[in-house]
Every structure is written in C-alpha cells, then in structure tokens.
Amino acid sequence: MNRSTLDFLKPMFPVHFSDYSILIINQTTQGNLLQSGYPGVRVINSFEKGLSKSRNLALQNAENKLILLTDDDVEFTPDFDENIVKAFNNGCEDFAAIQFCAEDKERNRLKSYPSKNKALSYLNILSAMSIELVYNKEKILGSKLRFDENFGLGAAFPLGEEHIFLGDLKRAGYKLGFYKEYIVRHSNDKNSDKIPFKKWYETLGSYYKRMFPGSYLLWIFIYFGFNIKQGKLSFFKVPFAFSYFIKGKNSYLQTK
Structure with a gap:
C-alpha cells in the first residue's frame, strides 16, 4: 500500500x-x-511484501465479528454495512464467509451472479473476488486456516489467494454462502489482463495444483475448453499453454 x-x-x-x-x-x-x-x-x-501476508496480518489483528478484507481503490455502496449484517443475521450466522455482489463505477453489475442466495460450490469459488467477501472472525480464527502466502500479488504465484483460502475452508467443512446484495463498486479492470501469456499459464499451473491437488488436470482442461470457446485461446497456442502450465505446477511442488 x-x-x-x-x-x-x-x-x-x-x-x-x-x-x-x-x-x-x-x-x-x-x-x-x-x-x-x-x-x-x-x-x-x-x-513485509505480499497480499496474502497483508491479509493474514489483518485476520490476526481484527477486532470485530465480521471482517471485510478489501482493496484501497473500491467504493462501498450506501447500505453496504446494513446488507452485510442482514445476511449474517438471516440464517447465515454460522457461515465462515459470504460472497456479495459488486458493481462497476457506472452502477452496472461487475459480472454475472447467481439468481438467488445459495451455498458456494467449488465452481462458484473460482469466480469469487476478494472485494465481494466478508468473513466470520470466530469461524476463521477457529479454523486455524490462513491465506497461502505463496499466492497473491507480491508472491511467487501472483493470483488465486482468495479462491485457495475459500477452497481450504470448504474442504475443512466450513459453510460458505452467496447473498444477492450489492456492497461495493470497483472498476472492471482485471489483473489477469496485465499478466503475459507465459507467466499467466505458469501461474495457473501452480494455482490449479494447489486448489485441486488430485484433479488439477481436469480443471485446467475445463479452463482451456472455456477459453477456446470464448475465443481467448487459439488451438495453435494450446500446446504452449499446457507446457507452461506443467512448468508452473512443478514450480509450486518445489515450494512444498
């Protein structure tokens, strides 16, 4: 900062x-x-440097029951605090984390969201953004889980820290939910758009191996298929992307 x-x-x-x-x-x-x-x-x-180090320091020193780990370039909606309290008081008291909605600075939704309140699946987790998430301090501290400091901006692998943290919570049996209320505004710029092709797929290799240790190949092929369909990845580049993916996976394994 x-x-x-x-x-x-x-x-x-x-x-x-x-x-x-x-x-x-x-x-x-x-x-x-x-x-x-x-x-x-x-x-x-x-x-110290690194987003996950910052997140963990915030969790360790937070005083309130609910924790919103946010960035310094967001704008909160006028009723963001009321929406957060309403969600956790509306049958979600024992949830470890709830994902809310975000909109851009023109008041348009930042992305597609589920049509109703629901539990988060692993697929939902993969699209969650840190600015949308609110944590239950009691559940988080009780879990003993923390952000993986190998991931996130300023770390060896510069993305995915919130997905990995949510995935760890879900695997440990903690409840995660989605609540259809807006709490924050942010530009729709994506950090991933600024990462070079080679670095992006190397980082994905480490990310999917950490997120899904036993099924990472399945998830990366799903990712490849989606991006080919969307025109974001050409068939010509798939072999290169996959080789970078394997290199990133191996780099992550060397950190263990």
Whole structure:
C-alpha cells in the first residue's frame, strides 16, 4: 500500500471513514510510516511484501465479528454495512464467509451472479473476488486456516489467494454462502489482463495444483475448453499453454 496519509479512505465510504472500525495494513518502508489520529482507525505498518501476508496480518489483528478484507481503490455502496449484517443475521450466522455482489463505477453489475442466495460450490469459488467477501472472525480464527502466502500479488504465484483460502475452508467443512446484495463498486479492470501469456499459464499451473491437488488436470482442461470457446485461446497456442502450465505446477511442488 505504501500510504503516508489517510486521504485515500475518503472516497471509499458513504459517510466519513471515522464512523467505521478500520484496520489498515500499510506495507511500507521505515521512512514512510502511516499514522492515524482517529480512535476507530488503526494502522499496522508492515515491512513485509505480499497480499496474502497483508491479509493474514489483518485476520490476526481484527477486532470485530465480521471482517471485510478489501482493496484501497473500491467504493462501498450506501447500505453496504446494513446488507452485510442482514445476511449474517438471516440464517447465515454460522457461515465462515459470504460472497456479495459488486458493481462497476457506472452502477452496472461487475459480472454475472447467481439468481438467488445459495451455498458456494467449488465452481462458484473460482469466480469469487476478494472485494465481494466478508468473513466470520470466530469461524476463521477457529479454523486455524490462513491465506497461502505463496499466492497473491507480491508472491511467487501472483493470483488465486482468495479462491485457495475459500477452497481450504470448504474442504475443512466450513459453510460458505452467496447473498444477492450489492456492497461495493470497483472498476472492471482485471489483473489477469496485465499478466503475459507465459507467466499467466505458469501461474495457473501452480494455482490449479494447489486448489485441486488430485484433479488439477481436469480443471485446467475445463479452463482451456472455456477459453477456446470464448475465443481467448487459439488451438495453435494450446500446446504452449499446457507446457507452461506443467512448468508452473512443478514450480509450486518445489515450494512444498
């Protein structure tokens, strides 16, 4: 994050940010520390790099029952807090995490969502975004599970940290749900669009091997098939993509 003032918080919230309980994980340097003069806004200046490291530090130090791990470039909807509380009080009290809806800055939905509230399947998890997710602190801390620090921006494999975390929770028997209410606005730019072809498929190889250890090949062929159908991957490039995928899978195995 590397912030030196709290000004970035002003456009994020529907009222002044001091009305909320906020924990900022400011990944910075010794000479650029962030401080807060607001009782409800706490700051941890961290000298480690990596999104998953930041997420884990936030989970460890969160004080409230519900945790929204968000980015610093989002805008919350006017009733985001009411929608979150309503979801967790509407039969979802024992859920470890709930996915909500996001819209772009023009108030259009950011992507397709299920038509009704439901439990999250593994397929649903693969399309979840971190800005849509709210966690139940009691369930998360009780699970002893944390974000895999090999994944996410600033790590060896720069994507998939939230999917892997949700997948770990689901495999451990924790409930995950989708609630059809909007809580956040964000641009529809995708980090994946900025990753070169070779690096993208290498990262996918590590990601699918970590996410689905015994069935990663099935999932990658599903991914290939979908992208070929959508015109995002040509048949000519499939052998190259697959070789990069295997290389990424092997790179992940070397971290274990």
